[in-house]
Amino acid sequence: MLSVNFKFHIKQVYMNHIIKSLVLLTTFMFCHYLMREFWGDSWSDVLLRLDQQSYVLHTVAKYLFIYGPLILVATFLFKEHPWYDVLGLNVAGSQHYFLAAVACCIPMTLGYAFLSSELNLSLSAIITGSIYAGVFEEIIFRAALFGVLFHYCRWGFIPAALISSIIFGLGHIYQGHDVISAVMALSITAIAGTWFAWLYCECGYRIWFPMFMHIFMNAAYGIFGMSGGAAGDLEGNLFKATSIILSIVYVYMLVRKGKPRQVTFASLWHNNPKTNPNLEPTKQNTHLESNYV
Structure with missing residues (x-):
């Protein structure tokens, strides 16, 4: 009985990892290829005026906008771990x-x-x-x-x-x-x-x-x-x-x-x-x- 329960637990863990992998990869593809399309030119113009065409504000804002959902999903999927460990920031x-x-x-x-x-x-x-x-x-x-x-x-x-x-x-x-x-x-x-x-x-x-x-x-x-x-x-x-x-x-x-x-x-x-x-x-x-x- 113990062996059957253990095998069932391992199968559940394996399926859980597959689902989380698919969610993560889908989110990454969405960010990498589609979020760029939502980055409007008007935002770029405002940020470039603020940082005087240096791209210091523009670049960091664009990174956060495009890949922010990936960061949030990654930390949420493994919320049992500290967010700084998931992101390698310990x-x-x-x-x-x-x-x-x-x-x-x-x-x-x-x-x-x-x-x-x-x-x-x-x-x-x-x-x-x-x-x-x-x-x-x-x-x-x-x-x-x-x-x-x-x-x-x-x-x-x-x-x-x-x-x-x-x-x-x-x-x-x-x-x-x-x-x-x-x-x-x-x-x-x-x-x-x-x-x-x-x-x-x-x-x-x-x-x-x-x-x-x-x-x-x-x-x-x-x-x-x-x-x-x-x-x-x-x-x-x-x-x-x-x-x-x-x-x-x-x-x-x-x-x-x-x-x-x-x-x-x-x-x-x-x-x-x-x-x-x-x-x-x-x-x-x-x-x-x-x-x-």
Whole structure:
């Protein structure tokens, strides 16, 4: 009798995850493709007048308008968890992740400074192109979409990352100047999205490390006017690769200090709590994890 009840409970949980996944994905598609149509030109004109064409107010308002429903639905679907955990905004260890991102991005920044003959220190460009992009794209694509599918709906890493990373890559396809460069931009940003997703998982389902990496890398790219769009060029990509490698080394160091791995072979296709006991850490484990960073 106990076995029958247990199997029924597992089936209920599985169906519940499927329903929540469908609701989340439907909401995301609605936001990503339809909410843009409701963003009126009159709102843009008002906001651009207020921020004097700097897009500082306009950009943040547009992000919140388009993706606000996704944030609300994600937190509502898993309201038994704190909203800041669902969105990856638990502040534990955030200062350590900030310092780690700075250290990882220094070689790339110095390399870009060496290669570049430009210097763009526009504050509005840094805010809109680096800070806003890093903050909102990581919360939306990594936490509210990928993170919820992988961590809470128990999808495997590969299917959850593919969905979020391909959509993330499609958002950067405009940076290509022809078919080949557009495909390269899509591929590289999709791979970058998967890397950010892995960092998000291995940093305790907190957005800080991938978010700071995203911000600093975008800032270095914009300040030194690196060409080549999302695909970049060979020399620039070599310096970018140093930051990626250093971020992987940083996660490896955390693992050596005792941090449990979240992405394993067992969780690539299905994130089952039986095969991944670290899927839903206890409060004690969450507290102790701050000792690893």
